[in-house]
Amino acid sequence: MTMTAHPTPQAPVLRLLNVESAYGPIKAIRGVSLQVRKGEIATVLGSNGAGKTTILKTISGIIDPRKGAIEFQGEDITARDPAAIVQRGLSHVPEGREVFALLSVRDNLLMGAYTRKDRDGVARDMEAVFHYFPILKERAAQHAGLLSGGQQQMLAISRAIMAAPALILLDEPSLGLSPKLTKEIFEIVVRINRERGTTILLVEQNANMALNAADYGYVLENGRIVMEDRCDRLREKDDIKEFYLGMKETGVRGERRWKKKKTWR
Ligand SMILES: Nc1ncnc2c1ncn2[C@@H]1O[C@H](COP(=O)(O)OP(=O)(O)O)[C@@H](O)[C@H]1O
Ligand SMILES: [Mg+2]
DSSP: OOOOSSOOTTSOSEEEEEEEEEETTEEEEEEEEEEEOTTOEEEEEOOTTSSHHHHHHHHTTSSOOSEEEEEETTEEOTTOOHHHHHHTTEEEEOTTOOOOTTSBHHHHHHHHTTTOOOHHHHHHHHHHHHHHOHHHHHTTTSBGGGSOHHHHHHHHHHHHHTTOOSEEEEEOTTTTOOHHHHHHHHHHHHHHHHHHOOOEEEEESOHHHHHHHOSEEEEEETTEEEEEEEHHHHTTOHHIIIIISOTTOTTSOHHHHHHSOOOOO
């Protein structure tokens, strides 16, 4: 391989190099390095408070990092203005969805496409999200605030797709949803990735879902990446099986498992 000054087609869509972010005196992420390749689903697994949301907020410019660098499509976007980062092709589906409750479902989707000028493309993508989530088509004229939690998550994901982004950041889509709905939404996210080639960085507490959906995974603990590998390999590791998938702790409730201390080998 030769070195070039320009990004090559194999270059990652997103790269974090030693990124550190804090809230006042509280260091939330401590030297996080990771990358997302074009066309893949990458995931960051971690329990509550590990720093997942902070990573995504730092990428999209909501929080400025104290240290480190973020590169998006070969360009340094560290501490750039969030609107400028959106313009460059990044869509963030925040934790807790945050749809516009008083706008219709259709208008929420159009808000996602506000930076686009290709009307035909917008119309095509609207049809595409209605194809993936038919319930949104049925409810297109209703206020988004009237949707159930699961439907709002579908809308938030669809709104991100409407921007035709180079990368979608997806913050815990499973939060507050039933296992059945979570499974449904994950299956569709995987279909969208496979069929449209959409590149996704997913952060999740639900390791089982995330490891089945994603290609490559990072394990985050107390703001640090403690392990990374292809997801098919992560699923086979004893640490992951015991702690995150709970296979050897039948009878222990999920919440308890998440709070347990774990030393990584
Ligand atoms: N606005 C905030 N002010 C102070 N501390 C925060 C704030 N948001 C998050 N934190 C702290 O930063 C750490 C990481 O939080 P977060 O990124 O939200 O984790 P996760 O998304 O993995 O649950 C936690 O210790 C949390 O308490
Ligand atoms: Mg979070």
